[in-house]
Amino acid sequence: MVSRADFEQSEGAGGTDIRFTGRLTLARLGDLPTRLDALGPIATLDLSALERIDTVGAWIVTRTVKEHGAKVTGASPEAQRLLDALASDKSEYRVHRDRRPPLTRMLEQVGAASVGVWNELLGIIGFFGAMIMALGTQLRARRRLRWHAIVTRFQTVGLDALPIIGLMTFLIGIVVAQQGAVQLRQFGLEVFTVNLVGRASIRELGLLMTAIMVAGRSGSAFAAQIGTMKLTEEIDAMRTIGVSPMEAIVLPRVAAATILMPLLGFYASICAIIGGGVFCWIGLDIPPVTYVQLLRDIIPMTDFWAMLIKAPVFGILIGVTGCYEGMQVRQNAEEVGKRTTSAVVAAIFLVIVLDAMFAVFFSSIGWN
Template identity: 85%
Template structure:
């Protein structure tokens, strides 16, 4: 008994007459489709000698029938049922999909990423609006502010972050002073290293690096905590007993990050200035007293006010982004990790974009 799918051909009046034999199944198909495609016009497909047929075999027959307008005879009841199911299928399938040009795939990926970023931004803006509404409702209803929750977040966002932020800022101050002095030494202007360290630390880098660190520490913690609460249905339980998740979960975290960011930014700036001062003392032989006097002369109060204006905005942004991503967790624990990563990436990206906007805005005001 024939096992492998095969066929014989006879010349007919309108084309070749193909008589199949064996098992017309995927496992026993072999090179039959390729040999069948090499034939010329086909007028008849005889299935009376096949011992078994599956969906793939029926599709081969149907495709050949449509391609050559051939007639099918000798089909068993099972074979005819499969052929009827595929009767209207005239599509051409390929084992491997056509590979589009690389530039098309690149543009498609870019478009998909752009749409995702835009939707994420709209979601964050909408979440911020919902938070403002919740705050207004809380004030209007004269419900007590959850100071215990806010103070607890002070510990997480502020106090626990002091060592790492201080060390990071101290080392950044040393790096700024070292790299700046190398370039300024070519012109004999090493003393202006103090200007570079002082203004860069107070106006930009101290607060920016602090915001990035807080986004990595606290923003991710917010997303992970709220995401876990979503999975364990604690958020739904709050709504069931009449407690607003916005008031109980989101507002304390956003308030804590908003209040602590100016303090952490100022602390980081001082640590960076101290690091730069130690390098100037050791590497450039500038006395500490001279360094402090020069710092007082070259840092205008506008730089200090710029830092205090930007810091709360960065704090709100980090808190809202972390809480928003946590609230988007829906399915499983794996999504908690994805949303935590998204919270850090989105917060850092938005902080840098806003910092660039603030730089242009304050420069246009003449706060140089």
């Protein structure tokens, strides 16, 4: 049976003499530290009877020596190495309470976060400029265009996203129709639910929800893939053999997101309109034929053109943000997760900001 850590005590001239027995290890300590703290002044610590000692046991001995000024005797070579290692560690960690006013701390945190966001924005803009330069190089030498890589990304960005985007926007169309009908029923204008669903789906909801889903799926995948390649030094190896990571990795992903966003946005808008049509048919007794005819009269072509203008911009933004965050991975695997999260948050934030700017711009030119 493994011996537990224990000690024998005797009274000496300068205080209590302690003789440790058993195994002074973490697994066998028991209540020894508590009993040791309850003793008075300790003069000597005898380690000759110990079967084994680990770092925790050596720390207990060192702490007792510092508190009582005790003398250590009978230490084995192994125990002496541990004691010397702990004695040579002079680091002290003290936690000081931040006594500044809460308002000062809050303003400091807001300022630091603002500087971080600004630096991140500048980095994305610089990365976008480097990507444009690489695109110009590829366009001048058309043989360097990597069409196979772009088509391969169509699977990840587009085809694999169709089920979740379709289901989500279909349900959102039902929710918008239901909530709109509840409010319009108070004025006896349930028929205008068709207007609400049609214009909101084509102009805003379909594309915006698609951009959020693509940012969550593809943007995060871009950041994680490129970040992992950075850690495994694949990107450094590509540079060594003369292959540009911007041309081989970044441009195909950004191009795939840019090309597919208009198609995915249109698909999502149609799914949202179908969801709203199902509710109008079941809840408001509006036949599908009448629903489609009303949509043709309600939705102007400017809404469709507005969606097609915004979609490629959102695709470029999502692709550039995801690839930029992946390229910033430097240290360890934990940073891959942080950068992936940053890619999703930054892409969604910038998409919403740009959507608001587009809404103001289209309203100013009469596309209401």
